[in-house]
Amino acid sequence: MARSDLVRILQQAVPGTVRISRRRVEDVRPLREDADLLLGADGVHSLVRRSGWPGSAARNHGLTVLRGTADIDPPEVAETWGGGWLVGITPLAGSGRDDAGPAGTNWFACLPEHRTPSVAEDLAHLRALVGGRRAPIDELLGAVRAETTLVHGIHSAPPVHPVRQNVALLGDAAHAMAPNLGHGANTALEDADALAASLRDRSGIPAALRAYARRRAAVDQAWRLGSALMMRMAMMRSGAGARDRALRGIASLGPR
Ligand SMILES: Cc1cc2nc3c(=O)[nH]c(=O)nc-3n(C[C@H](O)[C@H](O)[C@H](O)COP(=O)(O)OP(=O)(O)OC[C@H]3O[C@@H](n4cnc5c(N)ncnc54)[C@H](O)[C@@H]3O)c2cc1C
Structure with missing residues (x-):
């Protein structure tokens, strides 16, 4: 579900007796x-x-997230884990529901902290880091645009x-x-x-x-x-190979 739809539904459910002050x-x-x-x-x-x-x-986790939408059909629906980075691709909520609906991809990437003053440069860094490894990711990287990309850190509460x-x-x-x-x-x-x-x-x-x-x-x-x-x-860097072998081993135990 698109977050904007969820927020609209919640706001519509607020009773008229509630006094709202926006500041x-x-x-x-x-x-x-x-x-x-x-x-x-x-x-x-x-x-x-x-x-x-x-x-x-x-707490700041020392990671940078880039996320946004792209005007292409999702090249896959998956999350790829590399050594110290990840890229996720999902269908844009609402797209593909009917023939009239626009296609669209929702995507996100996480990498070690790296921020520049411009989103275009942040995307160039992402392309250099994760490009050339998997065809669906390359297709996505060819379609992402600075205007529809958000860049931020990851924080969590104690x-x-x-x-x-x-x-x-x-x-x-x-x-x-x-x-x-x-x-x-x-x-x-x-x-x-x-x-x-x-x-x-x-x-x-x-x-x-x-x-x-x-x-x-x-x-x-x-x-x-x-x-x-x-x-x-x-987001493992040095142990990524062992992690992947362990996960492949676990996957081989289950149904195909
Ligand atoms: C990269 C990323 C991906 C995520 N993906 C998912 C997902 O797939 N599924 C999922 O369930 N969750 C996801 N989340 C988490 C989700 O976004 C948050 O958990 C959720 O938004 C928390 O809702 P909230 O209402 O508690 O806080 P918020 O959404 O942060 O809302 C807090 C509100 O308080 C207001 N506020 C703050 N300070 C003040 C102040 N001093 N005065 C007045 N107003 C103030 C803010 O303006 C804001 O409107 C993701 C988060 C990130 C960063």
Whole structure:
């Protein structure tokens, strides 16, 4: 699903009784003063988390991600792991649903930190690093354009308990994880569902927040750890040959 569609669906579900104010929050203390509950759903660099959980700044993994869309049919649907890099290719959400829909490819690549002032130069570096190894990747690299490419780093949150007094953390604010299991947004939605259910079921906010933490803290941290392990395995440099042999061995045990 395209993220823009998901955000639109969620925004349409917000009841009219909710008061919405769009501004950047610089200080969370005034928000807490009159509130029964302050919910920090403010992402990986959460101000709510950094304000209430000292020493909880996000960690930079020293990697660069390039991702975007390309106007071609996906040359394959796969994730390729090299020695210290990966490239993923998937169909663009919505493309190919009917004959009228445009074809399209969603792609992402991860490599050791390398940033330049221009996306075109970042793409040139990517082509030099991963080009000439697999035909589908070369086809993709021929179609990617700077205007439809995002370049950023990877950050994750340190382990924190998601509740402190009347403040709760949700989504990336609570457990920003490496993207390698594709589960960050999923866990954010599951958190929201669990918090809503806890507030409905319990008498009083402290009991509801304890129930929320019991439901989500361990499972969210498990996804965070699993994602970090998957990132390390996918981005291995020196051990990549042994990793590939081990995975080939495991694959040979299963059905073709
Ligand atoms: C490369 C990459 C690939 C990914 N792939 C997947 C995937 O395939 N599947 C998946 O499930 N997840 C994926 N994720 C993870 C997913 O993007 C996040 O987990 C998800 O967006 C977290 O949602 P959130 O609402 O908690 O935080 P965010 O989406 O970061 O939203 C936080 C919001 O808070 C606002 N905000 C922050 N600070 C303030 C402030 N001070 N004042 C006011 N507003 C503020 C921000 O503007 C933003 O709107 C990926 C992430 C990356 C980096």
